[in-house]
Amino acid sequence: MSVAGSDKENQGSRYRQIAGQIKQAIDDGTLLPDTRLPSVRTLATQYRVSMTTALKTLRSLEDDHYAVARPKSGFFVAPLSRPQRAQPLVIEPSRQIAPLDEQTELHLAMVGTDCRVRLDLANGARSLYPVKKVGLLMRQLGYSKPFLLGDTVKGTGYAPLKAEIARRAIDYGCNINPDDILITNGCIEAISLSLRATVKAGDVVAVESPCYFVLLQMLHNLDLRVIEVENGQEGYVHVGKLTALFQRKAVQAYVTLANINNPSGKSIPNEQKAYIARQADEHDVMIIEDDIFGDTAFGERRPFPMRAFSPNAILCSGFSKTVVPGIRIGWVHSSNYMRKIASLKYTSTMGTSVLPQAAITELLRSGGYDAHLRKLRRELASQICQMRAAVLRYFPPGTRVSDPEGGYVLWVEMPRQALNVRTLFIMARNAGIGIAPGHIFATDDRYDHCFRLNAGFGWNKEVEQAIEQLALWCRESLAVQPR
Ligand SMILES: Cc1ncc(COP(=O)(O)O)c(C=O)c1O
Numbered sequence: 267m268s269v270a271g272s273d274k275e276n277q278g279s280r281y282r283q284i285a286g287q288i289k290q291a292i293d294d295g296t297l298l299p300d301t302r303l304p305s306v307r308t309l310a311t312q313y314r315v316s317m318t319t320a321l322k323t324l325r326s327l328e329d330d331h332y333a334v335a336r337p338k339s340g341f342f343v344a345p346l347s348r349p350q351r352a353q354p355l356v357i358e359p360s361r362q363i364a365p366l367d368e369q370t371e372l373h374l375a376m377v378g379t380d381c382r383v384r385l386d387l388a389n390g391a392r393s394l395y396p397v398k399k400v401g402l403l404m405r406q407l408g409y410s411k412p413f414l415l416g417d418t419v420k421g422t423g424y425a426p427l428k429a430e431i432a433r434r435a436i437d438y439g440c441n442i443n444p445d446d447i448l449i450t451n452g453c454i455e456a457i458s459l460s461l462r463a464t465v466k467a468g469d470v471v472a473v474e475s476p477c478y479f480v481l482l483q484m485l486h487n488l489d490l491r492v493i494e495v496e497n498g499q500e501g502y503v504h505v506g507k508l509t510a511l512f513q514r515k516a517v518q519a520y521v522t523l524a525n526i527n528n529p530s531g532k533s534i535p536n537e538q539k540a541y542i543a544r545q546a547d548e549h550d551v552m553i554i555e556d557d558i559f560g561d562t563a564f565g566e567r568r569p570f571p572m573r574a575f576s577p578n579a580i581l582c583s584g585f586s587k588t589v590v591p592g593i594r595i596g597w598v599h600s601s602n603y604m605r606k607i608a609s610l611k612y613t614s615t616m617g618t619s620v621l622p623q624a625a626i627t628e629l630l631r632s633g634g635y636d637a638h639l640r641k642l643r644r645e646l647a648s649q650i651c652q653m654r655a656a657v658l659r660y661f662p663p664g665t666r667v668s669d670p671e672g673g674y675v676l677w678v679e680m681p682r683q684a685l686n687v688r689t690l691f692i693m694a695r696n697a698g699i700g701i702a703p704g705h706i707f708a709t710d711d712r713y714d715h716c717f718r719l720n721a722g723f724g725w726n727k728e729v730e731q732a733i734e735q736l737a738l739w740c741r742e743s744l745a746v747q748p749r
Pocket residue numbers: 388451452453454455478523528556558583584585586587594595596
């Protein structure tokens with residue numbers, strides 16, 4: 267039996283409870299400004315309260331400036347009274363049961379938060395990519411070939427795309443059977459599958475140093491040990507040190523960014539690739555190659571991958587750096603491990619969406635891809651050139667900057683006495699400037715004076731000012747005057 271007084275009290279606390287939940291969703295950003303809130307009737311049904319309590323809930327949100335009532339339309343989340351600022355980067359220690367290492371925490375924070383000047387990731391402005399064309403192709407294909415959406419995804423990928431990839435591979439020295447290609451969700455999945463198919467926990471993997479940080483995290487997550495082989499004078503991996511590891515049987519695999527390395531931007535010359543590949547074959551070292559930037563090489567011809575020099579090398583690539591970043595279509599080719607790779611794919615992500623594969627196929631077939639690549643390379647080369655000149659202009663003497671042969675990024679080495687890049691990173695972030703700090707490119711502190719810059723978002727006053735500001739902090743830390 268209910269008592270009138272306590273019922274009223276219940277109703278009273280109930281509306282506050284419901285309002286509290288809605289406020290929380292607004293504060294968290296789950297409910298964005300101007301989103302329509304549930305009607306009185308819907309709220310009453312959802313929360314099993316009377317219409318009066320539901321109305322009281324909405325009115326209380328209005329009183330607290332969380333909601334506004336619009337005549338004949340209902341209640342809406344109040345528009346923001348002040349413009350939203352980019353959030354400063356907060357890297358909190360993980361509260362998860364399995365805490366992440368500092369590198370991974372920082373990487374996730376970097377990717378997950380916005381900043382005003384995006385110099386941290388290796389990607390480009392939307393205007394660099396044929397976004398509209400790919401969107402149109404997807405729409406047309408969705409209509410003309412409904413099976414691309416309506417059928418279950420089976421097998422190792424869209425056969426016409428695999429045929430196109432194999433056809434293009436001939437141009438860069440690789441004779442590949444389309445059956446030995448599997449389409450993946452981005453190049454990262456291709457590398458992950460290749461590692462899982464060929465090495466086991468505890469094995470040792472050689473990488474080039476500085477090393478693309480996602481790769482380091484991946485090796486760590488797969489319980490693999492890593493040996494970082496530093497680049498030589500020429501800017502690519504020290505071939506003598508690398509092959510000595512092969513000869514000593516110190517490593518089971520070598521994961522390489524032999525073409526347009528991230529972050530160095532260099533490619534290993536063909537002669538050296540051939541030597542490394544021979545040595546790997548002779549000493550039973552598995553080569554897994556990340557060729558995602560191969561097609562962005564600035565020269566007339568894109569460089570040959572390691573696979574051109576050994577049929578045993580596993581080749582991974584994709585279209586997220588060339589066609590459109592959001593498409594997430596990658597691929598892996600292996601002459602020897604395809605069945606294992608396919609079975610791992612099946613038990614992880616099963617398959618890859620077919621419609622985007624079909625759109626890329628059309629782009630490759632029509633010649634649209636080549637025309638687009640020519641433009642992309644030209645624009646990236648010019649953007650890199652301008653950013654590089656600014657780094658040399660503003661940073662103090664003793665600063666070194668890479669001279670990339672393709673891709674999006676520059677590697678900057680400040681004088682060793684300059685401020686630690688971890689400090690620079692936080693200062694930059696708080697000023698709305700994103701950089702990729704050097705320490706995430708290694709397992710130790712050897713790159714604490716380095717950082718990577720992304721030139722993909724074009725050259726403009728804001729970017730130039732950001733470089734100037736970074737340089738100023740660097741100079742101030744050295745207490746030297748501008749050149
Ligand atoms: C060297 C390298 N490999 C792979 C990737 C990711 O490729 P995808 O987006 O196709 O998974 C990136 C992205 O920055 C990269 O720099």
